[in-house]
Amino acid sequence: MTQSAIPGEALSYRSAGVDIDAGDALVEAIKPFAKRTMRPEVLAGIGGFGALFEISRKYKEPVLVSGTDGVGTKLKLAFRLNRHDTVGIDLVAMSVNDILVQGAEPLFFLDYFACGKLDVAAATDVVKGIARGCELAGCALIGGETAEMPSMYPDGEYDLAGFAVGAVEKSAIIDGKSIIPGDAVIGLASSGAHSNGYSLVRKILERAQPDLNADFHGRSLADVLIEPTRIYVKPLLALIAALPVKGMAHITGGGLVENVPRVLPETVTAELQKSAWPRPPLFDWLQREGNVAEAEMHRVFNCGIGMAIVVAAEHADAALKFLQEAGETVYRIGAIRARQAGEAQTLVV
Numbered sequence: 001m002t003q004s005a006i007p008g009e010a011l012s013y014r015s016a017g018v019d020i021d022a023g024d025a026l027v028e029a030i031k032p033f034a035k036r037t038m039r040p041e042v043l044a045g046i047g048g049f050g051a052l053f054e055i056s057r058k059y060k061e062p063v064l065v066s067g068t069d070g071v072g073t074k075l076k077l078a079f080r081l082n083r084h085d086t087v088g089i090d091l092v093a094m095s096v097n098d099i100l101v102q103g104a105e106p107l108f109f110l111d112y113f114a115c116g117k118l119d120v121a122a123a124t125d126v127v128k129g130i131a132r133g134c135e136l137a138g139c140a141l142i143g144g145e146t147a148e149m150p151s152m153y154p155d156g157e158y159d160l161a162g163f164a165v166g167a168v169e170k171s172a173i174i175d176g177k178s179i180i181p182g183d184a185v186i187g188l189a190s191s192g193a194h195s196n197g198y199s200l201v202r203k204i205l206e207r208a209q210p211d212l213n214a215d216f217h218g219r220s221l222a223d224v225l226i227e228p229t230r231i232y233v234k235p236l237l238a239l240i241a242a243l244p245v246k247g248m249a250h251i252t253g254g255g256l257v258e259n260v261p262r263v264l265p266e267t268v269t270a271e272l273q274k275s276a277w278p279r280p281p282l283f284d285w286l287q288r289e290g291n292v293a294e295a296e297m298h299r300v301f302n303c304g305i306g307m308a309i310v311v312a313a314e315h316a317d318a319a320l321k322f323l324q325e326a327g328e329t330v331y332r333i334g335a336i337r338a339r340q341a342g343e344a345q346t347l348v349v
Contacts, residue, residue, distance in 0.1 A: 026123050036131060037131055050143070053140070059169055063104075063167065063169070063173060066165045069098065070161045071087050074226075079156060088160075089228035092137060093229035094195055094252065098164075101249060101263065102248075105138070105233075109140070109142070109164045112145045115148055115159075179246045180336065184313050184315075186308070186309045188307040190302045191227050194251075197300045216282075230307075232306065232307050235323055244312065249308045251306055270346045271335060276333045277305060277333055280304050286301070305333065320332060
C-alpha cells in the first residue's frame, strides 16, 4: 500500500496496490479541487492514516449525524457514455441530502474508488465531481481511498462509495415528531432521476434503443439521464435557520410513497396531489417506453420531487417564498391528515 497526502489541505488519499506514479498523478490532479472544499475545522498537514476534523465551538451540544451511500447502477450509464465528471456529485449528494433531513450541517466527506486498473483521467474526473459536490454542500473533502484490484472489475469500470458526517444541535434535531394533521407538504424540484431507478432505466433503454444524442426537449437524452443529483444543503439549512421545519424526506429509492413515511408519526398520512407539480418529460418518456404502471413510477422514481418538507400550514407561504428566492423550484404538493385504519402513510392522488 502506498499513500499520498496533500500537505496543507489535510486530504489523505491512500492508494491500495496502485502504481505509485499513477497514484501520485491522481493526487496532484485533484489538489486544487480538494483545496476549494476546505473548512477552518480541518486540521492541516497531517499526512497520516486518518484525517482530523475539529468540531466547531459554535455547537453547544453537537450531535454527529452520518450517512453512507453509492451511485448504484447509474455508473453503468457513465461507462456507456464515457462521462465521469458528474457521478462524483451524485455520490456526495446521496449522503449529504440524507443527513440534511435531520437538520445536520455536513462537515466532511470521504470517498472510496475501486477499479481493476486505474485510469488516471477517468478517476480525476470522478474526484473533481466529488470535490464539486462538496463545494455545493459546504463540506470538506478530507480523504479517500483509491483501490486497484485486478480481475475484480471489467476494464473501464469502477465502483464508488462515500460517506458524510455532519453535526446538529441536540435541541434542533428534526425528527418529524411534531407533525400533525393540517401541516403542509412542500416539494423541491429534482434535477431528473437523481441516482435511483437506474436498473429500470437501463432496461428501458435496452428495450427502446433510443438515440441518446438526439434532441430531448432542448437537450440530448444522454444529458438528461446523466444529470447529477440536486444538492439541497445550503438553501435548506438557511430555511431551517429562518423558519420552523417539522420534517424532511430525501426522495431516493422508494420514491415519495416510501420515503415520506420515514419522517411521519404513525398516526398521520401525507396526501400528495400529483397535479400540484409538473412531472418532467423524462418520467413520461420512461413510463411510456417501459410500460410502467403509475404506482410503480411513484415507488421507483422521484417523479420530479427530490426533497419533501413538512411545515405548519401558517408557515407554508413563507417557506415557499424563501426557497424561491434562494433559487429553488418549489411547490406546495400536499397536506398531512389523520391516518385511517390500515391506510398507507403516503398517498399520491
